[in-house]
Amino acid sequence: MPIEERLETATHAVESEIKVALIRKGWTQAYLAKRLNISRQQLNQAVKGSNSKRAKEIRETIYEILGMESE
DSSP: OOHHHHHHHHHHHHHHHHHHHHHHHTOOHHHHHHHHTSOHHHHHHHHTTOOSHHHHHHHHHHHHHHTOOOO
């Protein structure tokens, strides 16, 4: 599998895991964004796998809040 396909697959897997964790808590992305004091757009970019430093920081916080492993 080419590198870009592997990256896309991993990105979708992380997005799915975050969404499942939200469902388990009964939270919406809007609620999580409010809780993190960020915009829904920032949250969406982080969940969708943006590689910016800020998106990575947001994901790390999401993993902690949702009880997910970040490794």
